[in-house]
Amino acid sequence: MTHPDLNQIEKQLKNALRRQNAPADFAEQVLARLAAHNSIPQVRRDPRWSIFTQPLVRWTAISATATCLVIGGIHYRSLRRERAKGEAAKQQLMLALRIAGSKLQLAKAKVNEINATQTANRSRSEEE
Amino acid sequence: MRRTVRHAIVVLPLALPLLLRAQAIKLPPDVEKLSVKAKETVEVNMDGPMLHWASKFLSAEDPDEQKAAKLITNLKGIYVRSFEFDNEGAYTSTEVEELRAQFPSPLWSRVVGVRSQREGDNVDVFFKLEDERMAGIVIIAAETKELTVVNIVGPIDVDELADLGGEFGIPRLNPKTLPKSAIKSIAKAEKGSQK
Amino acid sequence: MAESVLADHPPDTVTGFADLVRRHQSMVFSIALHFLADRSAAEELAQDVFLQLHANLPALKSEGHVTFWLRKVTAHRCIDYKRRRKLPQVSLEEVAEPSAPAPAWDPLFERKLRHVIASLPAKARLIVILRYQEDLGSEDIAEALSIPVATVKSHLRRSLALLREKLVRSMGEVTI
Numbered sequence: 001m002t003h004p005d006l007n008q009i010e011k012q013l014k015n016a017l018r019r020q021n022a023p024a025d026f027a028e029q030v031l032a033r034l035a036a037h038n039s040i041p042q043v044r045r046d047p048r049w050s051i052f053t054q055p056l057v058r059w060t061a062i063s064a065t066a067t068c069l070v071i072g073g074i075h076y077r078s079l080r081r082e083r084a085k086g087e088a089a090k091q092q093l094m095l096a097l098r099i100a101g102s103k104l105q106l107a108k109a110k111v112n113e114i115n116a117t118q119t120a121n122r123s124r125s126e127e128e
Numbered sequence: 129m130r131r132t133v134r135h136a137i138v139v140l141p142l143a144l145p146l147l148l149r150a151q152a153i154k155l156p157p158d159v160e161k162l163s164v165k166a167k168e169t170v171e172v173n174m175d176g177p178m179l180h181w182a183s184k185f186l187s188a189e190d191p192d193e194q195k196a197a198k199l200i201t202n203l204k205g206i207y208v209r210s211f212e213f214d215n216e217g218a219y220t221s222t223e224v225e226e227l228r229a230q231f232p233s234p235l236w237s238r239v240v241g242v243r244s245q246r247e248g249d250n251v252d253v254f255f256k257l258e259d260e261r262m263a264g265i266v267i268i269a270a271e272t273k274e275l276t277v278v279n280i281v282g283p284i285d286v287d288e289l290a291d292l293g294g295e296f297g298i299p300r301l302n303p304k305t306l307p308k309s310a311i312k313s314i315a316k317a318e319k320g321s322q323k
Numbered sequence: 324m325a326e327s328v329l330a331d332h333p334p335d336t337v338t339g340f341a342d343l344v345r346r347h348q349s350m351v352f353s354i355a356l357h358f359l360a361d362r363s364a365a366e367e368l369a370q371d372v373f374l375q376l377h378a379n380l381p382a383l384k385s386e387g388h389v390t391f392w393l394r395k396v397t398a399h400r401c402i403d404y405k406r407r408r409k410l411p412q413v414s415l416e417e418v419a420e421p422s423a424p425a426p427a428w429d430p431l432f433e434r435k436l437r438h439v440i441a442s443l444p445a446k447a448r449l450i451v452i453l454r455y456q457e458d459l460g461s462e463d464i465a466e467a468l469s470i471p472v473a474t475v476k477s478h479l480r481r482s483l484a485l486l487r488e489k490l491v492r493s494m495g496e497v498t499i
Contacts, residue, residue: 093196100208103267
């Protein structure tokens with residue numbers, strides 16, 4: 001058995017480190033976070049916004065926005081947890097299928113080995 | 129310093145009637161206890177609802193995951209136990225025989241049974257047939273430092289099984305085209321063991 | 324050509340930025356995932372990278388520039404993440420070996436190999452990831468991580484030697 005050369009190790013590394021897909025809705029999640037980040041209302045020096053100079057109105061608006069962001073944040077975290085669980089389940093599924101596949105490969109290799117041995121034995125006995 | 133790693137990965141199934149749970153592998157107690165000796169244990173228990181739920185996260189853009197989605201469409205469960213040991217001899221042939229005995233004929237057909245004295249690797253593949261259709265497959269791979277049992281439950285036909293064998297970078301294993309010598313040697317061994 | 328990609332789909336529009344994210348999400352997510360070995364954390368870190376990208380868009384002039392920027396920022400965020408959470412650091416010599424022999428394709432062995440990689444010291448880990456996931460040369464890796472080329476080569480040499488040593492030890496036990 002030859003020792004593994006660098007090429008073999010590098011092949012293993014390339015295989016193990018091949019790019020993985022990001023979650024299907026990754027881009028949407030980024031955009032959602034971007035939207036949440038940009039949705040804080042800004043007080044402008046504009047007569048149409050003068051109502052927000054009144055403290056009570058201003059604080060009500062800020063509280064309402066903060067509440068929405070907190071609820072949105074909780075919902076987002078809950079969705080993320082759910083998705084994390086789903087991704088973990090998916091990984092387990094893929095692992096199970098790959099293990100099954102690799103053991104079937106082992107079975108196939110063993111059967112081929114038997115076949116090859118029996119063919120070689122038959123040829124030898126025919127020569128004799 | 130060598131670091132031994134032992135962890136079990138368990139995906140807990142949803143609460144299910146006992147009937148469905150009974151379809152999972154029933155490992156002999158001695159085999160279940162191997163996880164104590166094992167350096168690493170992989171345990172996967174995914175029944176129908178869990179498979180269905182996990183399939184929602186399979187990506188349509190990943191070819192492997194697309195194939196997996198197709199494969200598990202009608203499956204009722206996938207159960208895996210894989211034990212890896214530091215040393216040879218961590219489990220006995222009796223324990224493996226107890227495992228094989230869980231899948232008796234005529235309900236189960238052993239389509240591959242390989243014993244390799246030289247390498248110490250033994251592999252058995254059992255098919256379960258119902259109404260001439262594949263209804264399940266069990267693979268028992270008893271290697272020198274690893275024991276793996278895979279139980280796939282569900283209506284799988286032979287072509288799907290060939291795809292499973294043909295994807296993920298491995299050659300196809302089609303039971304219809306298995307060499308007769310393999311089946312003959314199994315039949316011989318089974319006759320012998322019945323004496 | 325590279326410039327026209329950004330011109331055709333202006334990234335400062337919602338659609339354009341979404342396209343930009345989709346083009347690069349696999350790369351960014353994978354670097355984070357292979358470094359952190361935690362999907363949830365990798366997803367969060369990758370999202371943070373793209374939020375930072377959005378803030379820095381005006382400074383980026385081409386697709387190539389975006390790719391380089393993303394790799395660099397992802398790498399630095401990975402190191403920051405490790406520092407903040409004080410993930411266990413193991414010297415190259417202490418890294419456990421993948422103990423199973425390596426057949427042509429073994430999902431369990433691959434998983435172990437990823438564990439070994441994930442337990443390398445942070446810089447060595449990133450260098451291995453950038454080299455084998457992204458196929459970068461030593462100079463590009465040095466630029467992304469802001470370290471000398473010689474350091475990159477040294478880390479790479481030691482990491483590969485260590486992995487080879489572990490593989491030789493485990494494969495040496497296989498009998499034929």
